[in-house]
Amino acid sequence: DAGVIQSPRHEVTEMGQEVTLRCKPISGHDYLFWYRQTMMRGLELLIYFNNNVPIDDSGMPEDRFSAKMPNASFSTLKIQPSEPRDSAVYFCASSLGPGTSFYEQFFGPGTRLTVL
Amino acid sequence: QQQVKQSPQSLIVQKGGISIINCAYENTAFDYFPWYQQFPGKGPALLIAIRPDVSEKKEGRFTISFNKSAKQFSLHIMDSQPGDSATYFCAASSGGYQKVTFGTGTKLQVIP
Numbered sequence: 001d002a003g004v005i006q007s008p009r010h011e012v013t014e015m016g017q018e019v020t021l022r023c024k025p026i027s028g029h030d031y032l033f034w035y036r037q038t039m040m041r042g043l044e045l046l047i048y049f050n051n052n053v054p055i056d057d058s059g060m061p062e063d064r065f066s067a068k069m070p071n072a073s074f075s076t077l078k079i080q081p082s083e084p085r086d087s088a089v090y091f092c093a094s095s096l097g098p099g100t101s102f103y104e105q106f107f108g109p110g111t112r113l114t115v116l
Numbered sequence: 117q118q119q120v121k122q123s124p125q126s127l128i129v130q131k132g133g134i135s136i137i138n139c140a141y142e143n144t145a146f147d148y149f150p151w152y153q154q155f156p157g158k159g160p161a162l163l164i165a166i167r168p169d170v171s172e173k174k175e176g177r178f179t180i181s182f183n184k185s186a187k188q189f190s191l192h193i194m195d196s197q198p199g200d201s202a203t204y205f206c207a208a209s210s211g212g213y214q215k216v217t218f219g220t221g222t223k224l225q226v227i228p
Binding site for chain 1: 148150157158159160161162165205209214215216217218219220221
């Protein structure tokens with residue numbers, strides 16, 4: 001398996017533009033997570049899905065952020081409109097469901113977002 | 117509210133030395149404590165994990181020590197190598213719950 005795939009790897013945009021980040025989880029994984037990593041706040045969970053259904057979006061900063069998972073192999077995180085403070089590395093991760101010994105999350109390589 | 121406190125923020129260790137990273141938590145419902153390792157430009161990857169029914173878990177040069185009464189756990193890296201230079205995150209979750217709370221990370225540098 002290729003692991004979790006994220007695109008784009010780097011994104012530079014101007015304030016006010018819409019940004020869409022994409023993620024393909026590992027095949028067979030039931031859970032998908034979106035994280036944001038910054039120097040100031042560390043690694044923050046934004047939202048996670050179970051079997052394509054959003055379970056907890058309490059980490060989503062505000063209404064400008066939205067996430068979807070239309071099927072088991074694809075998810076998007078959208079920021080509209082983007083602001084400079086959204087600049088961060090965004091990670092997608094996936095994991096197997098209950099029944100496994102440890103709930104290991106497999107992270108993608110991340111998308112480095114810069115909002116000018 | 118930060119639920120997992122991690123220290124130190126950065127650490128420099130000589131090759132062959134022992135690296136120690138400490139974490140403390142408040143939520144007594146936490147029952148799964150993983151450590152993740154992150155190299156520059158990469159996503160975090162699970163290194164080792166422990167449940168609170170044991171006080172120690174060892175995998176190669178990496179050991180987790182767990183003190184349930186003190187609500188603290190730590191990562192020890194024995195015989196530290198330059199290849200161990202990375203950022204390490206402790207984390208915690210509860211009840212088979214997939215939502216994992218991460219510490220703020222420790223940037224480890226092992227110098228030759």
